Amino acid sequence: xxxxxxxxxxxxxxxxxxxxxxxxxxQMAQTEGYLFExxxxxxxxxxxxxxxxAAVIDEPFEIVFLDWMMPKVTGYEFMKKIREIEIFKVxxxxxxxxxxxxxxxxxxxxxxxxxxxxxxPFTQEMLANVLHELLEGKADGGIKYAI
Amino acid sequence: xxxxxxxxNEYILVKLQGECLGGESPNVGELLSKMVEETKLKxxxxxxxxxxxxxxxxxxxxxxxxxxxxxxxxQTRFVGAxxxxxxxxxxNGLDRIFVPKMSLKGALVDFGLVKQxxxxxxxxNPFLNxxxxxxxxxxxxxxxxxxxxxxxxxxxxxxxxxxxxxxxVSESFNGTLAISLSESIFCHIVKNMLGEECTAINEQNVDLxxxxxxxxxxxxxxxxxxxxxxxxxxxxxxVWGKDHKIKHxxxxxxxxxxxxxxxxxxxxxxxxxxxxxxQKKVG
Numbered sequence: 059x060x061x062x063x064x065x066x067x068x069x070x071x072x073x074x075x076x077x078x079x080x081x082x083x084x085q086m087a088q089t090e091g092y093l094f095e096x097x098x099x100x101x102x103x104x105x106x107x108x109x110x111x112a113a114v115i116d117e118p119f120e121i122v123f124l125d126w127m128m129p130k131v132t133g134y135e136f137m138k139k140i141r142e143i144e145i146f147k148v149x150x151x152x153x154x155x156x157x158x159x160x161x162x163x164x165x166x167x168x169x170x171x172x173x174x175x176x177x178x179p180f181t182q183e184m185l186a187n188v189l190h191e192l193l194e195g196k197a198d199g200g201i202k203y204a205i
Numbered sequence: 206x207x208x209x210x211x212x213x214n215e216y217i218l219v220k221l222q223g224e225c226l227g228g229e230s231p232n233v234g235e236l237l238s239k240m241v242e243e244t245k246l247k248x249x250x251x252x253x254x255x256x257x258x259x260x261x262x263x264x265x266x267x268x269x270x271x272x273x274x275x276x277x278x279x280q281t282r283f284v285g286a287x288x289x290x291x292x293x294x295x296x297n298g299l300d301r302i303f304v305p306k307m308s309l310k311g312a313l314v315d316f317g318l319v320k321q322x323x324x325x326x327x328x329x330n331p332f333l334n335x336x337x338x339x340x341x342x343x344x345x346x347x348x349x350x351x352x353x354x355x356x357x358x359x360x361x362x363x364x365x366x367x368x369x370x371x372x373x374v375s376e377s378f379n380g381t382l383a384i385s386l387s388e389s390i391f392c393h394i395v396k397n398m399l400g401e402e403c404t405a406i407n408e409q410n411v412d413l414x415x416x417x418x419x420x421x422x423x424x425x426x427x428x429x430x431x432x433x434x435x436x437x438x439x440x441x442x443x444v445w446g447k448d449h450k451i452k453h454x455x456x457x458x459x460x461x462x463x464x465x466x467x468x469x470x471x472x473x474x475x476x477x478x479x480x481x482x483x484q485k486k487v488g
Contacts, residue, residue, distance in 0.1 A: 074409075160430075
């Protein structure tokens with residue numbers, strides 16, 4: 059039996075309940091061959107701290123699900139800052155998961171190498187598809203809307 | 206021609222399209238001057254939403270038109286431009302005369318052509334549609350809108366047990382969106398979203414209603430943008446308890462939208478009121 063590949067996922071959202079919803083949907087998306095490990099942050103500041111800690115212990119996050127509007131440090135500010143740091147230039151992959159629908163702001167995000175932009179409200183299927191596209195190296199930086 | 210100069214009765218609309226590089230004959234400034242002189246209209250909106258690039262030469266042509274507007278003591282607004290186009294205006298030192306605005310509505314408010322305290326009934330549908338969509342996709346609840354009704358601005362009472370409230374900030378109006386749920390509907394939503402039984406609203410689960418308000422505003426923003434309202438995203442808050450009260454910004458018009466679901470009725474309410482100008486007075 060092949061060993062599972064561990065995938066560390068950081069969920070960043072100021073709503074603790076929404077973090078639970080996202081985690082639940084992602085757990086439902088876990089398939090054979092992968093072992094998802096989750097951590098959470100309630101704003102960009104805490105997320106940055108978690109990324110640095112994980113990098114220091116050599117267990118970096120592979121994927122970040124990132125909200126935009128959060129107090130203290132927004133998702134956009136977080137992303138802009140970490141992409142300027144050498145070790146976070148490419149990894150982790152970032153999936154924006156936000157209610158922000160402004161096309162200018164979506165484009166601004168894309169410049170920082172967002173793997174996918176999901177507009178809330180979201181379905182379990184949307185999260186599962188995006189996650190698997192990413193794990194299989196097929197994410198194209200597009201935008202996902204719930205119909 | 207990468208532009209159209211259109212008489213809109215109360216103002217002149219100059220629609221820019223594609224690459225505006227200048228050198229046309231007649232150029233934008235000449236056509237604009239002619240219309241300003243003929244109509245004596247002193248407000249001009251350059252609609253730059255469809256403009257992909259603007260050159261120094263074209264901007265110089267625009268200043269010819271500006272001279273005619275200035276002669277009437279008029280004003281211009283430069284609406285909906287992409288950041289790169291706005292940047293060209295700034296680099297040419299013209300952003301104080303071709304003043305950037307996110308939306309057409311915002312420009313009309315600046316000109317005093319849209320009354321400040323009118324409640325635009327067109328804003329109701331985007332909120333109705335957004336509420337139905339968010340409840341369906343995120344909460345697995347089908348909701349049917351009832352007949353909206355007006356509420357006195359002095360009555361702060363919401364109609365449910367828990368409310369998610371989010372400020373609406375735009376160039377043409379400010380206000381508040383609130384979604385107000387009974388405890389039973391809220392618990393039903395918590396169960397659908399988290400997969401856990403819920404018997405009461407509490408500090409641990411209440412933030413979900415704020416997230417719903419956030420999603421509704423985000424969805425409504427798309428349709429409101431098409432109507433010319435440039436809405437900015439803000440951070441929601443929550444209140445709960447029987448007969449809880451919220452304070453909407455200011456004291457404008459408030460429309461309440463009831464929704465029927467299989468688990469009861471809930472309400473979404475939008476209050477629009479003070480415009481940007483009025484807010485500036487407050488500080």
